[in-house]
Amino acid sequence: MSRLAPRPLGERIPRRLHAVSCSLPTMEDVIGYETRDPAILNHVCSGYPRFVVHDLIRQLAALWSRRLDLGSNVVWLTASRRAAEELAVYLNPVTSRILEHEGIWGLAHSENPEVAQRARQFLQHTGGFLSSRQAEDQLVKAGLLDPEPEDSIPNDAHRIIRDTFGSDLDYAQPDSIILTNSGMNAIYRAFQAASDYQRTRGRTIWIQLGWLYLDTMAVIEKLGNGPGNRRVITSVEDLETLRSVVTECGAQLAGLVTEAPSNPLIQTPDLEIVADIVRSAGGLVIIDPSVASAYNVDVFPHADLVVTSLTKYAAWEGDVIAGAILVGDDCPQADQFRADLARNTDPLYNRDAARLAFQIGRAPEITREIDRQAREVAAFLENQPGVERVYWAEAEDQLANFRKLLRPGGGPGALLTIDLAGPLESFYDRVTLPKGPSFGITTSLLCPFLYLAHYDLVSTDQGRDHLKSNNLNPELVRLSIGTEPIDAILASLDEALT
Structure with a gap:
């Protein structure tokens, strides 16, 4: 049998400008990446925002620094005005400046490695980075880059995605699917909407069921309701502990966040029982089915909010970052959540939608x-x-x-x-x-x-x-x-x- 050929360090996976992954062929490369070894980082120019700020976004930030005379300030380009404003609040009391230039928003702060690390982590956790395709368009407009051709469906792309995805999932209201600029933004905005609603009812405690993806855990821990308002149940099968924790939370229970299956142990909770325990106590249930994909598993009967990464499976060629939020049919706050989420999420950039519309049918x-x-x-x-x-x-x-x-x-x-x-x-x-x-x-x-x-x-x-x-x-x-x-x-x- 012939084996697959190895990929060199830093090669885009797939070999496209907006690839969501890049090659780290040895453990030495992995450790060098994590320890920020310049010899490794210089090869890494593309990938998922969890791992790298896309080279095109870095180039556009440098262009902004020159055009706006920002000197040595660190510049972060964001998916929306709201993302820039939230980043400023998160960095407070650090002095920062919200920027807008040619329809793109961002934030600048004085050079400080610790502040820069906090800013990057916030944008990583919330999915708040600018789209690499939007950065590409700006660099093309500035005459600094030639456009890279790609197959896409630019006309009515958002509607095509909603209709196709909704039909494949038998989702009754495809028009109400909220498309976001990333899977993490879907998780963050859904959690934010649910938290805001429950907080008005005096409900502030969230349960994390299972070991979840890093940024999902960070959203609950760092961007939730503060210390003391998170409970972690490490095993998705531990229903006895779940019942005990729900009872202990009482009227303060806000809800539960889980993955089905989980990442990386690929474990599936008994969602019917989990949802009954939480909902009976007045909590909301947020479920992410990205690991096996919403094409394979139907979690809607058990969720108030379903969040999923369209980067996986829907964008199967591996060069689109996108997410979606779907409100459960039985969610009592369905209309309110749909309105709030449509207003507050960071939208999917048009060219990302056009590329995704080309792929999602298959x-x-x-x-x-x-x-x-x-x-x-x-x-x-x-x-x-x-x-x-x-x-x-x-x-x-x-x-x-x-x-x-x-x-x-x-x-x-x-x-x-x-x-x-x-x-x-x-x-x-x-x-x-x-x-x-x-x-x-x-x-x-x-x-x-x-x-x-x-x-x-x-x-x-x-x-x-x-x-x-x-x-x-x-x-x-x-x-x-x-x-x-x-x-x-x-x-x-x-x-x-x-």
Whole structure:
């Protein structure tokens, strides 16, 4: 069997200007990226905002600095005026200046590494960065860049996305789907709307069910209602603790946030029971089905707000960042939430929508192909002596809860997480699969997930102990299955595990 060819450091994945991932082919590269080694960072110019500010956005910020005579100030370009204003409030009492230039908003502050780190993290957690395509358009307009051609449907793109996505999900009101500039912005704005509503009723405590994606946990912890208003239940299966915590919160319970399945352990809660416990106590339920995709699982009966990344599966070529919020049909505040969210979310940029409109029609077909291949890879890995455990949506211990959510013809989604029997570095450096963050695209992607998402934890003994206490092996590997020839995927894995 022929294996896949390795990708060089920093290569865009896919090989497009607005790629959502980039190649980190060795553990030395991963650690160099996390420790901000210039020799590594100089190669990384594209990727998901969690990992890199796109090179085009950096170029436009430099142009602003020259045109607006901002000197050595640090410039952040944001998705909207609201995002810039919220960033200013978050940085307070640091003096900052909100900027508007040619219809784009941003913020400048004096050069200070600690302040810059806080600003970047806020925009990362909230999905507030400017679109790379919007930056591209400005640089083209300034004569500094030639436009890169791409297939798109520019006319009525937002409506096409809503109608197509709504139809594929059997969503009764596709016109009310709120499209956002990123999946994280969908999560942040949905959580913000629900929190604002519940706060007026004296309800301030949110429950985090399971170990969730880093930025989702940060939104609940850092951008919620302050210390003492978050409860964490580490196991999605621990219904006894959930009942106890809900009882303890009483009339202060605001709601619960979870993923179904979760990331990176691909565990699925019994959402019917979870939702009943929380809703019976007056709480709201926010669910993110991005891991397996809304094309595979139907969480609407159990959610007041569904948040999902359209970067995954819907934008299957891997070069669009987008998100969506859908209000549950049974949500008592449905009309209010739809109005608030339509007014307050950071909108999907027109060219991103045009590119997504071109891809989304084939998303169910591509997702089915990914599902088929993921099942084959899971079966292969579960029989390898070099693998201790495979976490995936259809694993024996997860199948019962997952099947309750499965749509007709649905499957497990792209993600598999692996506990290796041997050293991580040896496997990672040898495997010839594309290596980088993100998932749910036609290119397979492998990454040492906790090194990229929680390097502060994997790099200390105390942090590693914390991960292990949450049943997370610091050395686990996350694998997103693509649509390359299955024999080539298996050959690449087999060679590295042998």
